[in-house]
Amino acid sequence: MGRDDSEASDAVLQKIRLLLRHLDKDRTGTVSQRQFEWLLRSNLPAVESVSREDLDQMWSTFQKRADGDIEYEDLIQWILKPSTPLTVSSTWELTFFDLKSHLEPLFWAYDHDRDGIINWEEFMETHGVLQNALRLNPSLGGDTDPAMIKGDLHHCYLTMIGSEGDRRLTFARFITWQRDALMSSSLPSDVLAKTLRSVAKQLQCVFKLSEIEKRGQLSESDKQVLVRILQHLAQFSRELWGQSGYQRDAVVAHSFANKWTAPVVGMNVQQLKAVVLHDFDRSRLKFSSRVALKKWEIFCIPAIPIAHRLPAWLARVRLLTELEDGRKLSSGFHVYRYQQEFFTWQLISDGTAGPAFEVALEGLSAELRLFCLLKTHANFGVRLPWPNLQEALSQALGMQILTEEQRRLCLSAFEEQVAKGLHAEGLYFSRERLEKVTAGLVTSPSHVMGIFAEMGVFPVTSVWADFLDA
Known part of the structure; x- marks a missing residue:
């Protein structure tokens, strides 16, 4: 325990003793059952949900004096034990523990x-x-x-x-x-x-x-x-x-503030694109020339979990548009939140969008960032077509989640799998044929993560348990 921890520990013990002295008007050095319950209810409003039976059970764990009261130190030691309702957190704060x-x-x-x-x-x-x-x-x-x-x-x-x-x-x-x-x-x-x-x-x-x-x-x-x-x-x-x-x-x-959360039912990327395009129309963004090419950059991640609130998802979106007259337009990055109650995406426009997304992103481990990117390009499903995989890995490269060598080796691993399959069937194939067959390949985000694990890009940790079957 470091100096700061020691000081914090002493502070919380001092706080407990002050509370007990406040209770003990007669300075007996003891606490009655009524005072014990008052201590819980006055300091921890959430304890109101605790039943009479539970309160009696808590009190029964103490060794009583002849008059039925308990000593200060017995109560202090009880508070310092784990799993008791009035307990101490890792930051040395008195807290309610249900x-x-x-x-x-x-x-x-x-x-x-x-x-x-x-x-x-x-x-x-x-x-x-x-x-x-x-x-x-x-x-x-x-x-x-x-x-x-x-x-x-x-x-x-x-x-x-x-x-x-x-x-x-x-x-x-x-x-x-x-x-x-x-x-x-x-x-x-x-x-x-x-x-x-x-x-x-x-x-x-x-x-x-x-x-x-x-x-x-x-x-x-x-x-x-x-x-x-x-x-x-x-x-x-x-x-x-x-x-x-x-x-x-x-x-x-070794902890991360954010984690994988199962996507909300009904949440999908196609709907997000439709909402973004609608927002463009609403903002009267007009094209004077026909659109030759649209390129989306979308990255969906879970928001930082908040206690007693439904899990939330955020999406960072940018639409790159190339017109037939050669002009290139960018929508800039915008952040959307999926509104579960309305089953749709909503633009965050109050100035908190960027920081909220960055905090959520920083809270994810590297492997979860990549997995979220793969799930985004799989439209939150389990089918990831080859073009979508290529796009996801290119986006990961741009975000410095992967290196160029790692991206190349992953794609090569899939090509080798296709080549082995063709060879096993006794089929002759040229490079052109291999590329054509590979272009029709459909994999899954989990399988791609397995490839990276076998390559040693990401260590397999318990974090993987969260998205193993996603």
Whole structure:
């Protein structure tokens, strides 16, 4: 912990103690249940959604004095633990932490049929993935594997469902199990929430890859993604449920503010072009000569995610027009936002367009920038015709996402695939024939990313899990 972190930690502890002194009018050094609830409600308005049962459960975790109150230090230590409602973030701020909502994605990752109950088969398959991740990726730093994961699966499941009642692993029991398991974590609350979501997402990706493998369609790039996902699952498991130390600076340095978001249903590039052309007409841009050629430069990316808001997409558009009289016109770059409520694109004209797009773009990793570009040229589908691929790679070159050598090698790799196919069929082909057949090639954005992975242009990381099946 650096000097700044140490000072921030001392500051938040001082803040907690001041709050407790304010509560403790009689200077007894203790806190009653009524004062405890007042502390939560007065400092964290969001805790109003917490039920009476949950408040009683929180209070029951404390060791009481004879008069039923608790000591200052016991409450302070409770606040400093992960997953408690009143907790401390990675920036040393007191914050509200809703464990239930953050555990939902993980619960659904276990509950494959989404019936609200995790049965034995679902638990065995999901927990088995975590066990295999730890086994295949042993700790190099001496961290002990979490007891919650490495134990006997059947015993673990029976312990959770209990020996009485309906013996079903419900969401309520899942929360109790996880609340106890997370107490050993050293992750701050906000990082813990992100890590829980990441584990859930990557578990689901493992299951998707497993289905692809069963169909015999698992590519080499898919295998690389799977290996990296299991590496991250092992790391995240040790951080969540074990004694692995939390390196705040390391996490921040390797994180990106933006991520892949599934395109909104109905969103497409053709509609965007129509809206742009309509905006040109509305602005009375008239051509005195016939148009000989139109060239679009379009790049669609997800906007920076904002909590409690629907995912948004941005598009940077420029229309280059060549007239028959030789003149060349440019619309300049404009930024559009997809309006989900109206199922259409809308021009951002209030001066925030450029900065909003640049911030979103800077927040994307290099491989996600390229993938977004490929998806744009595939009209957000999975079919990417050869001319569209060429255009996308040229645009990536201009944006310095790729080098000329990388662009050339990628196109050559596809030509080699076509040549091998023709050769396997015993067909003679000239260079002209090869180019003609290649011109009719249709690939997919994911396959192109696989080519770049095999070339070593982009390292396969867990980021790939977000767009693996897009």
